[in-house]
Amino acid sequence: MATTNATITLSSADIADNSFSVSNTATLTKAGSATGITKTTGLSRIETSATTNIVLFDMGESTGVGGVGNITKGKLYIKNLNDRGDGTKFVAVLLGTVNIGNLYGGDWAFFPLDGGAGNDIEITPSSTTDTTLEYIMFYE
Amino acid sequence: MATTTATFTLSSSDILSQAISLSTTSTLYKHDTTAEGLEQLNYHRALIPTGTNFDLIPESAALNANPANYAYIINKNTDVTDYAVISINSEVIGSLYGGDWMFIPWSCTETGATADSSIEVQATTHDCVIEYALFHSGETLLTSSD
Numbered sequence: 001m002a003t004t005n006a007t008i009t010l011s012s013a014d015i016a017d018n019s020f021s022v023s024n025t026a027t028l029t030k031a032g033s034a035t036g037i038t039k040t041t042g043l044s045r046i047e048t049s050a051t052t053n054i055v056l057f058d059m060g061e062s063t064g065v066g067g068v069g070n071i072t073k074g075k076l077y078i079k080n081l082n083d084r085g086d087g088t089k090f091v092a093v094l095l096g097t098v099n100i101g102n103l104y105g106g107d108w109a110f111f112p113l114d115g116g117a118g119n120d121i122e123i124t125p126s127s128t129t130d131t132t133l134e135y136i137m138f139y140e
Numbered sequence: 141m142a143t144t145t146a147t148f149t150l151s152s153s154d155i156l157s158q159a160i161s162l163s164t165t166s167t168l169y170k171h172d173t174t175a176e177g178l179e180q181l182n183y184h185r186a187l188i189p190t191g192t193n194f195d196l197i198p199e200s201a202a203l204n205a206n207p208a209n210y211a212y213i214i215n216k217n218t219d220v221t222d223y224a225v226i227s228i229n230s231e232v233i234g235s236l237y238g239g240d241w242m243f244i245p246w247s248c249t250e251t252g253a254t255a256d257s258s259i260e261v262q263a264t265t266h267d268c269v270i271e272y273a274l275f276h277s278g279e280t281l282l283t284s285s286d
Contacts, residue, residue: 004152008243010212010273012144015181020144022273024214026240032221040155043162073235077150079164087173090208092247098231101245102207106166108148111242112226112234119232138155 001036004028004138006075006110028138031073041137045081049130053094053122057137060117071115074139079108081132091131094122102126103133115139142179144168144275146210146243170277171208178208182274185216188224188263196226196272199248199257200280207247209276211259214241216269224268227260236270246274 009023028037048054056078059071080091082105090102093109096119103109113121125131147165168178188194196213203209215224217238226233226242229250236242250257261270 002152002155004150004155006241007147007149008212008241009147009149010144010243011147012142012181015142015144015177015179015275020181020183022212024241029220029237031235032223032237034220036155038155042156043160075234077148084169084174087169087171093245095228095233096231098229099247099249100228100233101209101211101247102171103245104169104171104208107245108146108164108166109244110148111244112236112240114225114232114234136150 037138057121059115071139074113078135089127092124141177190263193262195258196261197259202278202280203248206277209246213272222266
């Protein structure tokens with residue numbers, strides 16, 4: 001097994017009367033187990049100027065970017081490497097047809113995936129400006 | 141405005157033949173601004189009983205008006221077999237097992253009669269202690285009825 005740790009630190013000195021800070025580390029394990037996840041896509045980077053839906057991971061098939069298919073459980077890190085620019089350009093992250101949220105330039109996300117057919121990870125850039133994304137998936 | 145940063149660090153010495161390590165920090169800004177930080181925060185801790193799918197972070201028109209919101213959710217249970225399913229509009233995102241956390245942007249833009257952008261949670265095998273934070277720039281406040 002492998003040991004992979006993911007840590008988040010949220011910090012603000014002025015969003016509340018007192019400073020706010022939360023930090024937690026999760027060890028990436030297989031579902032319902034203390035055994036570490038052993039598979040990963042490795043770190044990937046793409047550039048696109050498309051404003052249409054792009055399938056980043058085809059969760060039920062073997063045709064997704066990176067050739068990783070039939071993923072049933074995983075964890076995904078994704079970051080929009082673009083500059084923030086004027087603050088209006090983003091990449092929408094979708095799970096199937098549901099828009100989860102928008103990654104503006106510099107934003108990142110990390111979340112678990114249950115996978116399965118129809119739960120593809122898709123992105124839709126809001127602008128034809130070249131968008132660069134970096135991502136890594138850990139999966140079973 | 142406020143300045144809030146979210147830092148992510150990932151490391152493993154043995155999942156690949158070479159160690160991997162990455163770290164990144166982002167600042168949580170409002171939509172359509174270049175440097176104006178989100179200044180509102182909800183931080184909650186809730187015991188989620190099993191058996192029902194609850195709205196953990198409800199959608200609202202005010203949240204929808206600014207599509208740059210950020211949600212952090214952690215399952216504080218210590219048993220790795222305890223998990224809570226997180227979903228939006230009946231689309232399962234994934235399962236948070238004991239100790240797992242997630243951090244996502246949340247646009248709150250699902251529309252239509254059956255669409256619902258609320259972030260939902262359902263504890264499965266055991267009740268789950270869930271902590272969550274929402275960074276936003278305004279939510280719809282309810283007018284008092286008494």
